[in-house]
Amino acid sequence: MGAAIMRLSGSEHAALVKAGIAGDAVVCEQFDAMTVASWRRCFSGYGLDPIDAPDPVVVPRADLRERQEQSCRLLEIARHEMSDLYQQLAGSGHAIILTDREGVLLNYIGDPIFTDTAANVRLQTGAVWDERTQGTNAIGTCLVEKKPLVVHKTAHYLLRNARLTCAAAPILDPHGNLLAILDASSEAELAQKHTMVLLNMSAQMIENRVFFCAMKEAYVFRCHSRAEFIGTLGEGLVAFTPDGRVLAANRSAIFQMGLDAPQRIVGREIQELFAISLPMLLERAHSQSCPAFPIIETRSERRFFAKVQAPEKGTARTRATASRHRPRPAIQKAPDSRAPFERLHLGDPRMQRNIETVTKVLGRDLPCLLLGETGVGKDVFARAMHQASARRDRPFVALNCASLPESLIESELFGYRPGAFTGASRDGSRGKILQADGGTLFLDEIGDMPIDLQARLLQVLEDRRVVPLGGETPIPVSIQLISATHRDVRALIAEGRFREDLYYRINGISIQIPPLRDRRDRRELILALTREESGDGIEIEWEAEALERMLAYPWPGNLRQLRNILRAATALCEDQRIRTRDLPEEIRYPERAPDRHDRSARGLGTLAIAEREALLELLEDARWNVSRVAKNLGLSRNTLYRRMKRYGIEPAR
Numbered sequence: 174m175g176a177a178i179m180r181l182s183g184s185e186h187a188a189l190v191k192a193g194i195a196g197d198a199v200v201c202e203q204f205d206a207m208t209v210a211s212w213r214r215c216f217s218g219y220g221l222d223p224i225d226a227p228d229p230v231v232v233p234r235a236d237l238r239e240r241q242e243q244s245c246r247l248l249e250i251a252r253h254e255m256s257d258l259y260q261q262l263a264g265s266g267h268a269i270i271l272t273d274r275e276g277v278l279l280n281y282i283g284d285p286i287f288t289d290t291a292a293n294v295r296l297q298t299g300a301v302w303d304e305r306t307q308g309t310n311a312i313g314t315c316l317v318e319k320k321p322l323v324v325h326k327t328a329h330y331l332l333r334n335a336r337l338t339c340a341a342a343p344i345l346d347p348h349g350n351l352l353a354i355l356d357a358s359s360e361a362e363l364a365q366k367h368t369m370v371l372l373n374m375s376a377q378m379i380e381n382r383v384f385f386c387a388m389k390e391a392y393v394f395r396c397h398s399r400a401e402f403i404g405t406l407g408e409g410l411v412a413f414t415p416d417g418r419v420l421a422a423n424r425s426a427i428f429q430m431g432l433d434a435p436q437r438i439v440g441r442e443i444q445e446l447f448a449i450s451l452p453m454l455l456e457r458a459h460s461q462s463c464p465a466f467p468i469i470e471t472r473s474e475r476r477f478f479a480k481v482q483a484p485e486k487g488t489a490r491t492r493a494t495a496s497r498h499r500p501r502p503a504i505q506k507a508p509d510s511r512a513p514f515e516r517l518h519l520g521d522p523r524m525q526r527n528i529e530t531v532t533k534v535l536g537r538d539l540p541c542l543l544l545g546e547t548g549v550g551k552d553v554f555a556r557a558m559h560q561a562s563a564r565r566d567r568p569f570v571a572l573n574c575a576s577l578p579e580s581l582i583e584s585e586l587f588g589y590r591p592g593a594f595t596g597a598s599r600d601g602s603r604g605k606i607l608q609a610d611g612g613t614l615f616l617d618e619i620g621d622m623p624i625d626l627q628a629r630l631l632q633v634l635e636d637r638r639v640v641p642l643g644g645e646t647p648i649p650v651s652i653q654l655i656s657a658t659h660r661d662v663r664a665l666i667a668e669g670r671f672r673e674d675l676y677y678r679i680n681g682i683s684i685q686i687p688p689l690r691d692r693r694d695r696r697e698l699i700l701a702l703t704r705e706e707s708g709d710g711i712e713i714e715w716e717a718e719a720l721e722r723m724l725a726y727p728w729p730g731n732l733r734q735l736r737n738i739l740r741a742a743t744a745l746c747e748d749q750r751i752r753t754r755d756l757p758e759e760i761r762y763p764e765r766a767p768d769r770h771d772r773s774a775r776g777l778g779t780l781a782i783a784e785r786e787a788l789l790e791l792l793e794d795a796r797w798n799v800s801r802v803a804k805n806l807g808l809s810r811n812t813l814y815r816r817m818k819r820y821g822i823e824p825a826r
């Protein structure tokens with residue numbers, strides 16, 4: 174990239190930008206047309222000086238809070254994808270950012286090593302990053318171009334931003350309008366080649382989830398020209414009413430149908446677009462199991478495969494009308510409380526036992542505490558518990574106690590009356606506990622809940638009534654409480670950071686989710702997740718050595734890390750075969766990785782690994798009764814504990 178890589182002085186940078194604007198052939202060859210067009214806008218449209226620009230703009234706190242509230246569904250949906258993407262790029266000095274459609278940063282998850290640089294250029298929540306304020310930059314230029322792009326180093330119009338590399342992708346709403354921008358930024362030296370691929374996938378994932386969420390009262394026609402792509406990121410989605418009127422379509426559907434905007438089909442009849450009658454479509458939507466069926470798209474006469482999804486249960490508007498079209502009323506089957514747990518393990522005995530335990534107590538409203546390292550699947554387990562319970566048609570409401578600023582947790586949890594504090598929304602807010610009424614409240618990272626709030630939560634759990642901020646009348650509430658933490662709560666209690674009485678309240682039953690390195694179904698999980706990430710019908714093979722390395726790796730980031738690595742590997746591999754070179758460095762060269770998990774199997778020789786596996790097996794067989802295993806082996810309990818510690822095996826709690 175020549176000049177784009179060098180660090181330029183102020184006058185050199187200004188000269189470069191001016192030359193580009195004037196159409197200098199050498200400069201225009203180095204920078205793409207989109208960058209040069211943006212420079213021209215910044216210069217003539219916004220009157221910005223590349224060197225002497227006005228200070229960055231940060232909106233007032235109350236404005237930010239209002240914007241966050243307006244986008245609260247989006248923020249909730251995006252949070253998981255953002256933290257997954259952050260984990261994927263972990264250690265590479267990146268920040269993952271979500272902005273609204275005006276370029277105001279709503280959420281920021283950043284690597285601590287990037288904090289100083291980010292603070293210097295005001296890459297922080299509340300800051301405005303449109304072109305008018307910050308010149309050519311990934312967020313601002315993506316707002317204009319509405320397509321994924323990277324702005325690298327001196328392609329930034331303002332000199333003060335020229336040490337950054339930023340990639341941005343738009344997120345569209347179901348009607349094709351710009352909703353938000355997802356961005357990954359870092360110091361230019363730390364730019365990673367795969368960032369754009371991963372960022373795009375995350376943006377698309379968020380976009381599809383926004384689609385399903387906005388269209389949950391509608392039927393959704395899911396299609397692709399290849400059956401195995403249904404259910405993957407690339408599937409086409411068309412939402413329609415029980416009367417067959419098209420409400421919205423996602424980007425992939427529009428692209429596959431050869432159209433340029435959802436408006437081309439919105440308002441038309443779905444049976445006009447695809448050669449199938451409406452009653453037949455609705456029947457397929459309501460049948461218990463309906464594999465993808467072939468269907469002809471009428472305009473192009475191309476063959477697609479499709480599935481139809483009925484509106485989410487309990488979304489009243491469609492239920493009554495839908496029933497008119499149903500040829501046979503669906504027989505309501507008694508809920509199978511084990512089904513939602515099925516995908517949680519592929520033969521791991523500890524997970525199996527966890528599920529057995531939980532299934533026994535479901536319906537008794539016992540508060541449940543999920544323990545386990547970060548990324549082991551506590552959130553997924555909590556959602557499965559909700560789905561398996563009689564409360565599954567009621568809301569599942571999650572609150573991450575670690576990701577909200579301390580000042581917001583209280584209002585998020587308990588809600589507030591109109592005008593309860595400066596910046597509060599005029600209509601007040603119900604708060605998570607009341608939102609979860611009749612359903613499940615999932616308090617993630619409960620170990621991070623501020624101690625003052627713990628007393629209030631305890632009171633709600635004891636009284637089963639909530640008093641919103643600024644209110645006086647208690648409101649009765651019925652919730653199934655599930656809490657989760659990766660922390661050692663007993664240690665927190667000993668340090669005075671967690672109330673013992675609250676611990677006993679939330680811990681009606683505790684479930685220890687095993688780390689991936691100790692799971693016996695690792696191989697099966699890797700293969701199953703490879704299939705999930707690549708799309709059902711696509712057979713991606715594993716080179717034997719690559720798979721061995723995956724199995725030997727200690728997985729400090731657990732299932733989240735595994736999923737992210739597979740997502741990247743399936744996207745990057747050639748000839749549908751994952752080879753060692755498709756795996757990240759920490760798996761290819763584990764010996765170079767920082768010692769993040771000294772309690773794991775990493776660093777053990779082959780013999781020791783075999784001994785560790787054998788020990789794990791004995792412990793499993795004895796249901797983790799350490800005394801029994803010690804006796805069988807002729808060892809003292811202490812010797813066995815020492816050996817377990819050496820092999821990184823944690824006793825089951």
Ligand SMILES: Nc1ncnc2c1ncn2[C@@H]1O[C@H](COP(=O)(O)OP(=O)(O)OP(=O)(O)O)[C@@H](O)[C@H]1O
Binds near residue numbers: 549550552732
């Ligand atoms: N049984 C599973 N099969 C496949 N993927 C899973 C499974 N459990 C979890 N995952 C994936 O692993 C990732 C992390 O899961 P989850 O958020 O539930 O973990 P967690 O323990 O709650 O993490 P944290 O402690 O950071 O909140 C998610 O991407 C999820 O999809």
